[in-house]
Amino acid sequence: MLSVSPAKRKGEPVKKEKASAVRQNPTKLFLKKFMRRKMAIFSACFILLLILVAFLAPFVEPFNPSLPDYNNMFAPPSFQHLCGTDEYGRDVFSRLLAGSRSSLWVSLSSVTLGATVGAILGLLAGYYGGWIDRLVMRTCDVLFAFPDLLLAIAIVAVIGPGLSNVVIAVAVFSVPSFARIMRSSTLSVKEALFVEVSRSLGCSNASLMWKHIFPGTVASIIVNFTMRIGTAILAAASLSFLGFGAKTTESDWGAMLSTGRNYLGTAPHIVYFSGGIIFLTVLAFNLFGDGLRDALDPKIQ
């Protein structure tokens, strides 16, 4: 496609021209379609707020999240302690704000890791076919032979508990879904005419894959990425709940829920708020993912 243009120069003008001609319309169309989905916009705002809180947590916390106050244990929600206090008298609201860090960090890093590995494997499998394809797909079959959460539990059982091990566990079970999606999108983009043209013009395999095929598969990867973050947050919280994830001393939503469970009778607010925020966050990522999928799907007008 690049060399077809008679005015091919190694400079900016060609690139700009291409960008304005090809890319602007889909972006506009995407934004137009996305903005129509109120729930998705609302979710996007919530996610942005959450990311902001994660960055600014130490500055916006009304109390030190790890500072005990033994005169004020299990206090119900009030104006001073918006979400009450826990078994050490620590402010639950501050701990929730601090916990957004670990939740976002665990989910984003694990899904990014899984997506990168899965996307590369899927791209190679789809592009080259043959034994690489068979190897990658059989490996995915093996990984799919374990239910998601069980695989994570098994991995954590072997490599030991802790948040960084949870990241590895969740990343591993995200790999096959990305590999499969990437492979099938690669297979469909590979047949497109512009790929054929580039190949006949002597484009190398690596540059074909990276410059021509990969951009065509980005949409489906982004959607899966967003959806997977919700799954990752749930999985990480589940592992923490089972006692395989964050330590109970850390400000982590799953761990807070797990300890709060022991005080369900006397101080149910700990469980309500820590679980509620997990629920809302996962819901936001899922709604956002739904909106993205609808907006990126060319079939839906």
Place this chain on the structure above:
Amino acid sequence: MGRYFIKRVLGTIPLMLVVSFIIFMFIHMIPGDPARLMAGKDATPQEIQATRVAWGLDKPLIFQYGSYMDRLFHGNLGTSTETGQSVASMLTSRFQPTLTLSAVALLWSLFVGVLIGVYSAVKRSRWQDYLGMLIAISGISVPTFWLGLVLIQLFSVQLGWLPTGGLSSIWGYILPGFCLGTPIMAIMARFSRSSLLENMKEDYIRTARSKGLKESLVVLRHAFRNSLIEVVTVGGLQVGGLLAGSVIIEQVFTIPGLGRQLVEAISFRDYSVIMAELLLFSFEFVMINLIVDLLYGVLNPKIRYNH
């Protein structure tokens, strides 16, 4: 048709062998000396060495795997280092609660999920549709253990209607069954809605309508019938995930099932039990997926001809 069946069934044998090999290697990567654990806390070095030889733990891993599989095919899953019982009998004693719980969860969630999905599709873009889909996406997003705790607090602690946990009566299955089924209900609702909407676009629906058929008949007899194959398939695939879900739910409601046993085994580092549990869970998962695949082949001729 027969060839597709045979190919698919035979294909699971190497898959299960690879899976079992991976689980075996995985368990043996755990730091610690299994012989020391098996011999007991007060064992002398000689006793530990004797145990090691007796269980073949001094041989290379690949031989150990071979003898494990040999014993496995003879129904011997080893002995628990924690309780000293045979692992096989430990598993069978925990089988029934998990099975019943899964059945309860599956029954209500498939029924309600499909109902919500069909109703949402019929009432497309109206408030009923939005409500249905809000329920569905919430069901996918909710942490089931949290839902369980909230329901315990509401129905058991405050209202006192249902037990907080355990299986002393049949009522003990209601709350855990509800929580375990919630994500499945949600997936079924979303899927049956989109599948039905897809089929409603087809030409034969227009034909049916133009014949003057009642809308309810058009939906149920013509559109939904064609969705049913896919709905059954997706429903079947959820069964495998039930076991993983039960690990969490059994923990919340203190149900003495397989999932709880796995968590206990992990915390005690009871390797033979962990190994057997993981094998059982993945075997069940692969088998269910196989059955669903075969069923899909029976119901949908397109698939078997493509293979």
